[in-house]
Amino acid sequence: SAVISQKPSRDICQRGTSLTIQCQVDSQVTMMFWYRQQPGQSLTLIATANQGSEATYESGFVIDKFPISRPNLTFSTLTVSNMSPEDSSIYLCSVAQGANEQFFGPGTRLTVL
Amino acid sequence: QQQVKQSPQSLIVQKGGISIINCAYENTAFDYFPWYQQFPGKGPALLIAxxxxxxxxxxxRFTISFNKSAKQFSLHIMDSQPGDSATYFCAARNTGFQKLVFGTGTRLLVSP
Structure with a gap:
């Protein structure tokens, strides 16, 4: 399975600032995904990021708030912009490998004060 | 149609017992059904699909039972161990769309 790392692992940020989360994979993958998991809740897909094309956002998520970059087949970033306390959550990077399997990174725990 | 309903929300099982978590779906286009295990402070780990x-x-010790006609699937953990204590998520995907739809999660506690 793919080995996925995320940076930072956690952060505490002030309201109104932005945070960029990095996701690095140890092998080339076509599809990368960004999820949000609020405390004690399930996973919600923010967007799908394919290399060489614009990210595809899910309903309720917009590019201005969550810009995504996908410069190559092993790396992606998610920025949480103009943060508010409601953005406090765990942000997870995920990759699809093979026909079906999807693996997750360890997550970035964000607290917005 | 995109929902996956999961139950129970929480489950307490004695060590050595069988843990059973159930999921149901509506979208007949789903063709891949994974289960993920998540420990506190960790990302979800693919368990079985x-x-x-x-x-x-x-x-x-992990078994998935699948009932296509009823549109239901379940995870059975045999001989449950305290180390199995975690949150379990079922999911479903329409391969054409490549997006996983997750259940709401089940918090399992296996008592020693």
Whole structure:
């Protein structure tokens, strides 16, 4: 399975600032995904990021708030912009490998004060 | 149609017992059904998965049972151990869309 790392692992940020989360994979993958998991809740897909094309956002998520970059087949970033306390959550990077399997990174725990 | 309903929300099982978590879906286009295990402070880990052309898949103490006609699938953990205490998520995906739809999660506690 793919080995996925995320940076930072956690952060505490002030309201109104932005945070960029990095996701690095140890092998080339076509599809990368960004999820949000609020405390004690399930996973919600923010967007799908394919290399060489614009990210595809899910309903309720917009590019201005969550810009995504996908410069190559092993790396992606998610920025949480103009943060508010409601953005406090765990942000997870995920990759699809093979026909079906999807693996997750360890997550970035964000607290917005 | 995109929802996956999961139950129970929480479950307490004695060590050595069988843990059973159930999921149901509506979208008949789903053709891949994984289960994820998540420990506190960690990302979800793929545990076991099944496609609808089989009714059961077993890996060690973990078994998925799949009922295509009822649009239901379940995870059975045999000989449950305290180390199995975690949150379990079922999911479903329409391969054409490549997006996983997750259940709401089940918090399992295996008492020693």
């Amino acid at each position: 099944i496609r609808p052309d089989v009714s059961e898949k077993k890996e060690g």
